[in-house]
Amino acid sequence: MKICIIGAGYVGLVTGCVLANIGNKVTVVEKNKEKLRMLKNNQMPFFEEGMDELLNGVKEKNMIEFESNLKEVKGIIDIYMISVGTPLNQEGIIDMTAFNSVIDEISSLSCNSGILVIKSTVPIGTSTLIEEYLNRGGKRWVTASNPEFLRQGSALKDTIEANRIIIGTNSNKVAKLLERLYRPLKRPILIVDRNTSEMIKYASNAFLATKISFANEISILCEKVGADIKMVVKGMAMDPRIGGDFLGAGIGYGGSCLSKDLSSLINTANKNNVEVAILKATETVNQRQRMLLPYRLKEIYGRLKGLTVALLGITFKPGTDDLRDAPSLDIIRYIIENGADVRVYDPQDRACKNVKNLFPEIYIAKDCYDALSGADAILLLTEWSEIKDINWKKARKLVNRRLILDGRNFLEIEDIEKYGFKYVGVGRGA
Numbered sequence: 001m002k003i004c005i006i007g008a009g010y011v012g013l014v015t016g017c018v019l020a021n022i023g024n025k026v027t028v029v030e031k032n033k034e035k036l037r038m039l040k041n042n043q044m045p046f047f048e049e050g051m052d053e054l055l056n057g058v059k060e061k062n063m064i065e066f067e068s069n070l071k072e073v074k075g076i077i078d079i080y081m082i083s084v085g086t087p088l089n090q091e092g093i094i095d096m097t098a099f100n101s102v103i104d105e106i107s108s109l110s111c112n113s114g115i116l117v118i119k120s121t122v123p124i125g126t127s128t129l130i131e132e133y134l135n136r137g138g139k140r141w142v143t144a145s146n147p148e149f150l151r152q153g154s155a156l157k158d159t160i161e162a163n164r165i166i167i168g169t170n171s172n173k174v175a176k177l178l179e180r181l182y183r184p185l186k187r188p189i190l191i192v193d194r195n196t197s198e199m200i201k202y203a204s205n206a207f208l209a210t211k212i213s214f215a216n217e218i219s220i221l222c223e224k225v226g227a228d229i230k231m232v233v234k235g236m237a238m239d240p241r242i243g244g245d246f247l248g249a250g251i252g253y254g255g256s257c258l259s260k261d262l263s264s265l266i267n268t269a270n271k272n273n274v275e276v277a278i279l280k281a282t283e284t285v286n287q288r289q290r291m292l293l294p295y296r297l298k299e300i301y302g303r304l305k306g307l308t309v310a311l312l313g314i315t316f317k318p319g320t321d322d323l324r325d326a327p328s329l330d331i332i333r334y335i336i337e338n339g340a341d342v343r344v345y346d347p348q349d350r351a352c353k354n355v356k357n358l359f360p361e362i363y364i365a366k367d368c369y370d371a372l373s374g375a376d377a378i379l380l381l382t383e384w385s386e387i388k389d390i391n392w393k394k395a396r397k398l399v400n401r402r403l404i405l406d407g408r409n410f411l412e413i414e415d416i417e418k419y420g421f422k423y424v425g426v427g428r429g430a
């Protein structure tokens, strides 16, 4: 099939390369000039495992091309897919500017009909409304909702081995076409109506966020009663009805999706006069967890002023260079405002460069050991394996005080304490 994907972000680019790799001719439209330049030169605009090779492979086979504008896309397109970002604006409301401008571009195309698949996360009801909008002058567009469930850091694997493909449509023809498109991936497919499909996306992310906040809430109680959250979760997870995924306690979730989608769902509930107590509590708990480490540090020293704090890992999770809504940003801001010096190390250069732009006063270290030099405390914010593998025997000589606050509970207490470090985890009260 000939597919046109609009938006070369994580969703659009990964989907585009995967669809090209299974035999479709794909054109990706990207407005950002720098991104487009990189893609035309076979370079990935962001880090994602396995994507460099895949991009090069499909380009060599001439299965993918990149354009800056929809009007430049050649040939008859079987399916248009929209995967532009729908971030939250300053007021916490979903910003549909990029999405709406693509819809206007589509509406000004010369063709009178087409299939538009919406992969961007959009408020419930959008796919239906867009179809009405595109057809207001008598055109015959059909929209479908096909949300994405990939995670950054494992985006390619999550797409190829998707645990489900959700197709929201009220057209049998479109359902069959999309089934045919995805069939080579051999993944489970669920066909529903468009609003249900859009809700599946929101409910899934809200549930994942709720699991994390639940574990975080229990972790605080664990500290009070002398229990270890890691073993509590292990014990809970032995019940297959509960499972252990997304119950990792720590400084809470970040990234461009969980917070945004939760907040968007809460807005939908507010508009519909529905009280969503669990969703609101999930947000509150996450906000509290974020500041746990700097508050604890302040408690330990009675101040932050004059301290040197080493922060290891700043991306919102390992395997990505993304800093969007990363807890590290709130933590750095608070520590700086309270008068401490900050030394940062992250394995991703791009993330280090971006954080330096946001906070010019921080020191970006060459490696973990450089970051630890003279530190009064080490804050672990992202569970990169490079950080896990630190030689603590070597590290203990570099620091000013042997104190580790592990915001991801990823170190083994004994491995650290044997080198004289004081270890403070989250919810590890036993």
Ligand code: UGA
Pocket: 148, 149, 150, 151, 152, 153, 205, 208, 212, 245, 246, 247, 248, 249, 250, 251, 252, 253, 254, 255, 256, 257, 258, 316, 317
């Ligand atoms: C999330 C969902 O997991 C994907 O299924 C979804 O497709 C995606 O949003 C999206 O809507 O596009 P992502 O934002 O890439 O994916 O990241 P996650 O792996 O969900 O992690 C989010 C945050 O939760 C990270 O900061 C991570 O450190 C944190 N987390 C995760 C925890 O604090 N505890 C856990 O047990 C798991």
